[in-house]
Amino acid sequence: MPPIISIEHLSKSYATGFRALKDINLDIKRGEIFALLGPNGAGKTTLMRAILGLLPPSAGTLRVFGRAPQRGDRGIGYLPQVRTVLPDLRVRGLDFIASSLHGERWGLPQLGRHDRGMIEETLDAVGARDLAKRPLSDMSGGERQRLLLAQSLIGSPKLLLLDEPLISLDARHQEVAIDVVRKVCRERKITVLFSAHELNQLLGTLDRVLYLGNGQVVLGTVEEVITAPVLSRLYGTEIQVVRADGHIFVMSRGRDVEVADHLHDDDHGHGGHEHQH
Ligand SMILES: Nc1ncnc2c1ncn2[C@@H]1O[C@H](COP(=O)(O)OP(=O)(O)O)[C@@H](O)[C@H]1O
Ligand SMILES: [Mg+2]
Numbered sequence: 001m002p003p004i005i006s007i008e009h010l011s012k013s014y015a016t017g018f019r020a021l022k023d024i025n026l027d028i029k030r031g032e033i034f035a036l037l038g039p040n041g042a043g044k045t046t047l048m049r050a051i052l053g054l055l056p057p058s059a060g061t062l063r064v065f066g067r068a069p070q071r072g073d074r075g076i077g078y079l080p081q082v083r084t085v086l087p088d089l090r091v092r093g094l095d096f097i098a099s100s101l102h103g104e105r106w107g108l109p110q111l112g113r114h115d116r117g118m119i120e121e122t123l124d125a126v127g128a129r130d131l132a133k134r135p136l137s138d139m140s141g142g143e144r145q146r147l148l149l150a151q152s153l154i155g156s157p158k159l160l161l162l163d164e165p166l167i168s169l170d171a172r173h174q175e176v177a178i179d180v181v182r183k184v185c186r187e188r189k190i191t192v193l194f195s196a197h198e199l200n201q202l203l204g205t206l207d208r209v210l211y212l213g214n215g216q217v218v219l220g221t222v223e224e225v226i227t228a229p230v231l232s233r234l235y236g237t238e239i240q241v242v243r244a245d246g247h248i249f250v251m252s253r254g255r256d257v258e259v260a261d262h263l264h265d266d267d268h269g270h271g272g273h274e275h276q277h
Helices: 044-051 093-101 113-125 141-153 171-188 201-205 228-235
Strands: 005-013 019-028 033-037 059-064 076-079 159-163 191-196 208-213 216-220 239-244 247-252 255-261
Touching: 005 044, 019 044, 019 208, 019 216, 033 044, 033 171, 044 059, 044 159, 044 191, 076 141, 093 113, 093 141, 113 141, 141 159, 141 171, 159 171, 171 191, 171 201, 208 228, 216 228, 228 239
Parallel strands: 033 191, 033 208, 076 159, 159 191
Antiparallel strands: 005 019, 005 059, 208 216, 239 247, 247 255
């Protein structure tokens, strides 16, 4: 089976001359749960926007579903990092999603039975059925996030791009959101690309990661990438990684950087040593 995303020697420079991505090589297989990790400014959003066909590569090739990326590809669900364009907060959950279905951001289209059924099914899948009738104004941050997740799943995408989906959630809601993504995407064989700038609960869910940082790129499983030598090289400072009692502790100079759930060796069969230099 051809990879869902195939990237060879991809570089991207902005008009300012700033090179946000340099020589990225990566294949993502169908059904993988994959993360772009790295500090702010590492190029994670740039890579997602390139995959969406919003930014042409400066060099190299990028193929999605075996062809050049196409803007507005219905096979891709997208949760953008900047989520400031929330509509009228009086709008109910169902109408909010309906308004994105036909690209009508501000109007409320009449919903056909098929569309309504599809939206309700998607809300169900993310455990948000009760949000259908509630206005956005009375939803918590976590509930709105779940609604946005449902929105990104509308239309049965084969690939889901979630740009920093955990950023505004507390630890418990992060866990809920990750569980939902994992469940829905494993069931539907959706390939998931997360981005995150923290090492967090996500680590326990990922098949592989691409770590961008300090002008370097490392690709592999969490076990391979989240190690003291690799992270110390990427951060340019001494990092310790302690695995104990089912958790990963990443520390710098004796202080906690982050705490992350351990990657259990159950259903993560994707191994492979594909480090880049
Ligand atoms: N439109 C742009 N023009 C010029 N530089 C940009 C533009 N967008 C992003 N950058 C720069 O590219 C780098 C990578 O940005 P980004 O992909 O948003 O990183 P991340 O998502 O990992 O935080 C940053 O240094 C950012 O300032
Ligand atoms: Mg970003």
